[in-house]
Structures are given as structure tokens and as C-alpha cells.
Amino acid sequence: MKMSGWGRYPMVETNLVSPHTEKDLRDHLAEGCIARGNGRAYGDSAVSTGTTLHMRHFNRMLRFDAQTGTLEAEAGVLLEDIIKTFLPQGWFPKVTPGTKYVTLGGMIAADVHGKNHHKSGGMSETLTWIDVMNADGSVQRLSPDDPLFAWTCGGMGLTGVILRAAIQLRRVETGYIEQRTLSAPNLQVALEMLKAAHSATYSVAWIDCLSKGAALGRALIMLGEHAKHSALHSALHSDPFALAPRRKWTMPMAAPQVLLNQYTARAFNAAYWRAGQHKTDPVLTDWDRYFYPLDAILGWNRIYGRRGFLQFQCVLPHETAEGGLQALLKATSEAGLGAFLAVLKQMGAEAGGISFPRPGLTLAIDFPRNQGSLQLMERLDQIVLAHAGRFYLAKDARLSAQTLKASDPRVTPFAQMLQNTEADNHFHSAQSKRLKL
Numbered sequence: 001m002k003m004s005g006w007g008r009y010p011m012v013e014t015n016l017v018s019p020h021t022e023k024d025l026r027d028h029l030a031e032g033c034i035a036r037g038n039g040r041a042y043g044d045s046a047v048s049t050g051t052t053l054h055m056r057h058f059n060r061m062l063r064f065d066a067q068t069g070t071l072e073a074e075a076g077v078l079l080e081d082i083i084k085t086f087l088p089q090g091w092f093p094k095v096t097p098g099t100k101y102v103t104l105g106g107m108i109a110a111d112v113h114g115k116n117h118h119k120s121g122g123m124s125e126t127l128t129w130i131d132v133m134n135a136d137g138s139v140q141r142l143s144p145d146d147p148l149f150a151w152t153c154g155g156m157g158l159t160g161v162i163l164r165a166a167i168q169l170r171r172v173e174t175g176y177i178e179q180r181t182l183s184a185p186n187l188q189v190a191l192e193m194l195k196a197a198h199s200a201t202y203s204v205a206w207i208d209c210l211s212k213g214a215a216l217g218r219a220l221i222m223l224g225e226h227a228k229h230s231a232l233h234s235a236l237h238s239d240p241f242a243l244a245p246r247r248k249w250t251m252p253m254a255a256p257q258v259l260l261n262q263y264t265a266r267a268f269n270a271a272y273w274r275a276g277q278h279k280t281d282p283v284l285t286d287w288d289r290y291f292y293p294l295d296a297i298l299g300w301n302r303i304y305g306r307r308g309f310l311q312f313q314c315v316l317p318h319e320t321a322e323g324g325l326q327a328l329l330k331a332t333s334e335a336g337l338g339a340f341l342a343v344l345k346q347m348g349a350e351a352g353g354i355s356f357p358r359p360g361l362t363l364a365i366d367f368p369r370n371q372g373s374l375q376l377m378e379r380l381d382q383i384v385l386a387h388a389g390r391f392y393l394a395k396d397a398r399l400s401a402q403t404l405k406a407s408d409p410r411v412t413p414f415a416q417m418l419q420n421t422e423a424d425n426h427f428h429s430a431q432s433k434r435l436k437l
């Protein structure tokens with residue numbers, strides 16, 4: 001069958017299997033296989049031209065320590081289920097990406113980051129151990145001081161199949177976030193505001209990536225703190241974790257790509273920006289709306305039409321960030337493609353291995369896939385290289401092996417480490433083949 005990642009590009013012919021047990025899984029370990037979680041990585045990292053091992057049946061929660069908030073669970077457990085099970089007991093994930101429809105294994109393999117990376121680090125820093133099935137079918141428990149642990153967190157499934165993990169949750173008093181929105185008329189002010197808000201638990205900037213000239217990089221900056229019980233309206237005091245009903249929409253089919261062009265994108269971005277100007281008072285928002293706004297539209301990836309879409313995500317070190325971001329946004333706004341979403345976040349310390357985050361600023365922009373956006377992204381690649389930045393493999397569907405290697409001195413040791421183990425003969429995704437990993 002043909003499969004893709006969330007961006008619906010590229011479509012890869014694969015043999016999809018969904019093992020139920022470790023024995024089943026062992027029987028399916030073959031040359032050129034790769035684990036797949038919930039398919040939320042944008043590109044071709046979770047699909048193999050050989051066998052794709054869907055981990056959805058490995059979905060049991062195994063043990064929870066209510067004193068420490070440590071959860072042991074199988075790799076196919078969804079983040080949504082972790083939240084729905086443990087939030088009513090006062091526990092929330094320490095790190096979450098912008099969708100709750102991801103698996104524990106997928107979060108570990110990409111070493112995902114949230115809006116709090118600058119303060120709390122990434123997924124790998126919330127783990128006590130992980131169990132990994134090696135190419136020969138043996139299972140190894142890895143702790144954070146084991147070198148293979150670091151290569152596995154962020155290693156995009158190439159070191160083996162993650163079976164289980166122990167993750168640390170954080171205590172919260174409510175399921176609400178106190179959100180403040182600041183508006184910045186251009187990139188320079190946005191960066192100053194983000195820096196000044198460094199102590200905020202959560203921070204993210206939405207950038208109008210089609211604004212030009214003096215307004216280049218105008219942004220809405222959203223800061224968040226877990227709300228205390230006393231901050232809630234009295235109607236919520238008896239159930240501070242209750243979730244207000246949220247209407248879910250479903251995108252029924254792929255939209256015609258003609259709907260997404262520089263005019264509709266410009267109009268949307270301008271309207272969003274104007275609406276944000278009036279939201280400067282602090283508001284209480286429930287966890288689902290705050291962390292996962294896009295999850296309200298099921299199948300929103302079909303909005304980009306049959307040709308699919310691409311996300312460009314890089315991180316630039318602090319020293320080069322301002323110049324690099326100016327150049328990336330200028331190239332994007334001048335190209336005038338239908339880019340809706342641009343998100344900027346602060347990043348903290350590096351975790352090791354081949355994990356994406358490093359101190360600096362990360363920018364992510366979605367583009368409809370067409371000839372123009374592919375050419376633009378190649379120009380953006382060069383800007384990132386010129387500013388000593390690196391790329392996020394969980395979002396990539398089109399980088400060249402040469403660009404990846406030039407961006408990150410850790411790529412060669414990672415590839416060598418894989419070659420020195422049986423993993424290299426076994427674990428391959430369409431992405432790892434393209435990137436010669």
C-alpha cells in the first residue's frame with residue numbers, strides 16, 4: 001500500500017504490518033523496516049520502502065506512581081490518552097508538541113519539544129528509561145547515561161524499535177492556562193519581547209510570514225502559565241480539570257489547491273493579526289485549546305489539497321538568529337506563496353545524540369507543495385547553512401543528504417554508529433535512505 005506522513009508527501013509504497021506482541025514484532029524485523037507511531041511526522045520518516053511496523057497495538061499503560069508522577073507505558077500509547085487519564089489526578093506531560101495525536105514512541109524518537117523547551121528541555125529529559133528492541137530481536141533497557149539512549153531520542157527510529165518507556169509527568173492544580181498575548185510590530189520587537197519573557201513557562205510567537213518592509217516579522221506572542229486553583233472561576237472550583245465542550249470539525253476531503261494562494265493567505269494572516277491586537281488582557285484557556293488549537297479540525301492536512309504540504313523547520317543559534325530570521329522571512333514574504341503558519345519558539349540546552357533542539361530560536365513555516373515552494377525551500381536551506389542553523393527531521397520530506405551533513409557535524413558520527421551495529425542493516429525509513437543515514 002501507499003503511505004505518507006502528515007504532509008501527505010511523499011507517498012511511499014510499503015508493506016504495512018501491525019504486530020500485536022513482541023514475538024510478532026520480532027518475526028517482522030526485516031531488512032529495511034521502520035517503526036511507525038501515529039504518522040504525525042510531516043515527511044517520510046515513519047514509512048519504509050520495505051516494511052513499516054505500525055505500533056498501534058502496543059498501547060497499554062503499565063504502571064503509575066501517584067507519589068512521583070512516573071508513568072510506565074508502551075510506545076503506541078497516545079499522548080491524548082495520557083492526558084485524559086492523568087490530568088484528572090493532577091498530572092500533565094512535562095513536554096508536549098502542538099498535537100496530542102502522537103504516540104509515546106514517536107515523541108521519543110523525534111525528541112519532541114514544546115513551548116517550554118527554553119525552560120524544561122525536550123522529551124528525552126522527561127524519561128527515566130526506555131526499552132528498545134534491537135535488530136536481532138533482543139530487548140535492552142536504556143537509561144539516560146547510556147550512549148544509545150541519546151542516539152535513540154531524536155534518532156527517528158533508526159537505532160531500533162522503542163517498546164516501552166518510563167516518563168515523568170508534572171503536577172498541576174488545574175487544567176487551565178493563564179494566557180497573555182503581546183503584539184510586536186516587527187521581528188526585532190518580537191525577539192526582544194520573547195527574550196524579556198524568558199521566565200514564562202510557555203512562550204510562542206505566531207508570525208505573519210507574508211508581511212513586508214517595516215512590518216516584516218510582525219508577531220503575536222503568546223505566553224502561558226499553568227493556572228492555580230484560586231485563579232479559576234468559582235463554577236470550576238469543584239472540577240478544576242473539566243474541559244469545556246469543544247466542537248470538532250472534520251476536513252472531509254482534499255481541498256482544491258487553488259484555494260490556498262498568496263491572496264487568501266495574506267487575508268487570513270492580516271485578519272489573525274488584527275484579531276490578536278484586541279486580546280491583550282490575560283485569559284484563562286483550557287489545556288486543549290491552548291496546546292492543541294489545530295486538533296480542533298480533524299484531518300486538517302487535507303486543506304492543502306492532493307499535492308500535500310511541507311513544513312520547513314530550522315533552529316538558529318542566538319548569535320545568528322536575528323539576521324538569519326530576517327533573511328528567511330524576507331525570502332518567504334517576497335516569494336508570496338500561500339504560507340499560513342509561521343511559528344517561532346525559544347530553545348534551551350542541547351540534549352545530545354542527533355536530537356534537534358539547541359540553544360537559539362526555532363522557526364517553522366508550512367507551505368503548500370508545488371514547484372515554487374520547493375525552490376523557495378532550497379533557498380531557505382542555504383540561509384540556514386549560512387547562519388549555522390540545523391533542520392528538524394520530524395518535519396523534513398525533501399532535504400538533501402548533502403545539506404543535512406553540512407548543517408550538523410553530528411550526522412557523520414550518527415551514521416557511523418549505525419553502520420557499526422546491526423541497526424544499519426535493518427532499520428531504514430524512506431527519509432533515512434534519502435538522507436544516506
Ligand SMILES: Cc1cc2nc3c(=O)[nH]c(=O)nc-3n(C[C@H](O)[C@H](O)[C@H](O)COP(=O)(O)OP(=O)(O)OC[C@H]3O[C@@H](n4cnc5c(N)ncnc54)[C@H](O)[C@@H]3O)c2cc1C
Pocket residue numbers: 005006034035036037038039040041042045046047055075076096097098099101102103104105106107109110111112113114115155156157158160161162163294394395429
Ligand atoms: C500539528 C502538529 C504539530 C506538531 N508540533 C510539534 C511541536 O511543537 N514540537 C515537536 O517537536 N514536534 C511537533 N510535531 C511533530 C510530531 O510531534 C513528531 O513528528 C512526532 O514524532 C510524531 O509522533 P507519531 O507518534 O505520530 O510518530 P510517527 O510520525 O509515526 O513517527 C515519527 C518518527 O518516530 C519514529 N517512531 C515512531 N514510533 C516509534 C517506536 N515505537 N520506536 C522507534 N521509533 C519510532 C518513526 O520511525 C519516525 O522516525 C507536530 C506535528 C503535527 C502534525
